[in-house]
Amino acid sequence: xxxxxxxxxxxxxxxxxxxxxxxxxxxxxxxxxxxxxxxxxxxxxxxxxxxxxxxxxxxxxxxxxxxxxxxxxxxxxxxxxxxxxxxxxxxxxxxxxxxxxxxxxxxxxxxxxxxxxxxxxxxxxxxxxxxxxxxxxxxxxxxxxxxxxxxxxxxxxxxxxxxxxxxxxxxxxxxxxxxxxxxxxxxxxxxxxxxxxxxxxxxxxxxxxxxxxxxxxxxxxxxxxxxxxxxxxxxxxxxxxxxxxxxxxxxxxxxxxxxxxxxxxxxxxxxxxxxxxxxxxxxxxxxxxxxxxxxxxxxxxxxxxxxxxxxxxxxxxxxxxxxxxxxxxxxxxxxxxxxxxxxxxxxxxxxxxxxxxxxxxxxxxxxxxxxxxxxxxxxxxxxxxxxxxxxxxxxxxxxxxxxxxxxxxxxxxxxxxxxxxxxxxxxxxx
Amino acid sequence: xxxxxxxxxxxxxxxxxxxxxxxxxxxxxxxxxxxxxxxxxxxxxxxxxxxxxxxxxxxxxxxxxxxxxxxxxxxxxxxxxxxx
Numbered sequence: 001x002x003x004x005x006x007x008x009x010x011x012x013x014x015x016x017x018x019x020x021x022x023x024x025x026x027x028x029x030x031x032x033x034x035x036x037x038x039x040x041x042x043x044x045x046x047x048x049x050x051x052x053x054x055x056x057x058x059x060x061x062x063x064x065x066x067x068x069x070x071x072x073x074x075x076x077x078x079x080x081x082x083x084x085x086x087x088x089x090x091x092x093x094x095x096x097x098x099x100x101x102x103x104x105x106x107x108x109x110x111x112x113x114x115x116x117x118x119x120x121x122x123x124x125x126x127x128x129x130x131x132x133x134x135x136x137x138x139x140x141x142x143x144x145x146x147x148x149x150x151x152x153x154x155x156x157x158x159x160x161x162x163x164x165x166x167x168x169x170x171x172x173x174x175x176x177x178x179x180x181x182x183x184x185x186x187x188x189x190x191x192x193x194x195x196x197x198x199x200x201x202x203x204x205x206x207x208x209x210x211x212x213x214x215x216x217x218x219x220x221x222x223x224x225x226x227x228x229x230x231x232x233x234x235x236x237x238x239x240x241x242x243x244x245x246x247x248x249x250x251x252x253x254x255x256x257x258x259x260x261x262x263x264x265x266x267x268x269x270x271x272x273x274x275x276x277x278x279x280x281x282x283x284x285x286x287x288x289x290x291x292x293x294x295x296x297x298x299x300x301x302x303x304x305x306x307x308x309x310x311x312x313x314x315x316x317x318x319x320x321x322x323x324x325x326x327x328x329x330x331x332x333x334x335x336x337x338x339x340x341x342x343x344x345x346x347x348x349x350x351x352x353x354x355x356x357x358x359x360x361x362x363x364x365x366x367x368x369x370x371x372x373x374x375x376x377x378x379x380x381x382x383x384x385x386x387x388x389x390x391x392x393x394x395x396x397x398x399x400x401x402x403x404x405x406x407x408x409x410x411x412x413x414x415x416x417x418x419x420x421x422x423x424x425x426x427x428x429x430x
Numbered sequence: 431x432x433x434x435x436x437x438x439x440x441x442x443x444x445x446x447x448x449x450x451x452x453x454x455x456x457x458x459x460x461x462x463x464x465x466x467x468x469x470x471x472x473x474x475x476x477x478x479x480x481x482x483x484x485x486x487x488x489x490x491x492x493x494x495x496x497x498x499x500x501x502x503x504x505x506x507x508x509x510x511x512x513x514x
Contacts, residue, residue, distance in 0.1 A: 230479045
């Protein structure tokens with residue numbers, strides 16, 4: 001038994017020896033490296049060439065590049081040939097073509113030596129996968145705006161409703177959300193700049209209404225910076241850090257305005273993906289808002305108020321965004337159905353106004369009471385024209401600056417929306 | 431490390447939330463969605479992971495195919511072709 005094992009070991013060792021002694025053989029592929037200077041990796045198999053081998057002599061190599069297949073070739077010198085690892089010869093070139101991406105050129109690499117057969121290897125750039133723009137062709141870059149899929153929260157969204165009836169003037173209600181993230185970071189910082197805004201108009205106006213007005217209940221606008229952290233810890237996929245410098249909070253219906261800065265840490269958990277059609281995401285965040293009240297009303301809903309003590313603003317800011325979606329089995333970007341929910345709670349550390357109207361009686365308090373905001377929406381997008389969707393939205397709670405109370409508001413209607421695709425990033429927390 | 435197809439595939443798979451769900455040899459059929467790149471947030475982390483993995487080479491965000499219906503093969507090709 002022991003002798004059999006010994007024979008096997010000896011045979012295995014001999015086979016390794018024979019394999020190691022297989023002569024060098026040129027491969028038939030070349031990889032272009034966008035280094036400075038440009039280098040080419042020519043693959044080989046078996047043993048690497050030894051010192052003095054013709055394959056390591058620079059003058060035995062002739063390299064040309066062309067911008068187009070039919071162009072005349074441009075000669076470049078091979079100034080160094082080295083063995084790179086166990087499967088590549090690295091050819092260092094000079095002069096380097098003055099192009100941004102050498103992989104978009106056509107390359108010809110010719111090896112010829114008196115004592116060896118010549119070898120010609122051509123490199124053809126891959127088809128311009130990203131040329132042109134299309135919302136639907138996944139091999140192309142997307143234009144700046146595209147219709148959202150069920151898994152996308154729209155970056156730009158305008159939801160409107162119209163109410164008319166006897167004894168009341170029309171009431172128009174609008175909800176606009178907009179965010180634009182620049183696609184490249186500020187050089188050297190890793191911070192992506194963005195502009196963001198949210199406008200809620202006539203969200204809590206009820207009939208009878210004696211005058212048709214467009215009075216924003218809440219406008220927030222901010223210049224924001226976002227930084228990504230890709231470290232994984234357990235089910236945490238990564239983090240986002242968002243800095244809003246500064247944020248404006250304005251209301252025209254009860255003239256008031258705040259200016260705040262905010263810092264948020266967003267926890268991006270791995271998605272729930274148990275089947276090829278259902279998925280869910282959950283992104284909670286914690287943060288702080290701090291700032292100052294700039295002006296405040298003396299009368300709210302015909303009720304005199306004294307908000308002279310309302311000056312500084314310090315709030316904890318906690319929330320989460322979640323979505324549950326059902327996608328097409330063969331195309332995960334094809335819309336079917338989605339349910340999304342947003343929760344925000346602002347926790348003032350110093351007293352802030354809290355406006356509540358119940359049974360047509362308005363009360364205004366200066367308190368540190370938590371200000372909750374809940375928004376949930378169910379969405380079905382038309383397969384034929386995805387800019388338009390049917391949506392049902394539920395809202396409840398209070399929004400800055402005066403935290404006027406929105407009491408269980410349900411909106412059912414059409415939604416005209418688009419997603420900013422050029423950013424390749426995420427939407428901002430608002 | 432040369433920017434070979436296999437290296438780019440390795441980088442792409444490891445940038446997804448669930449790299450262990452990838453079966454070797456199925457790059458042309460496996461979509462990023464099945465590996466957990468289900469929305470813009472996951473796509474953003476996917477893109478940043480790739481940028482970190484190929485450093486000191488760089489690549490523009492927009493040049494990395496990161497849509498949920500993109501295959502691992504297409505995403506790897508976009509990295510190999512556009513990194514510089």
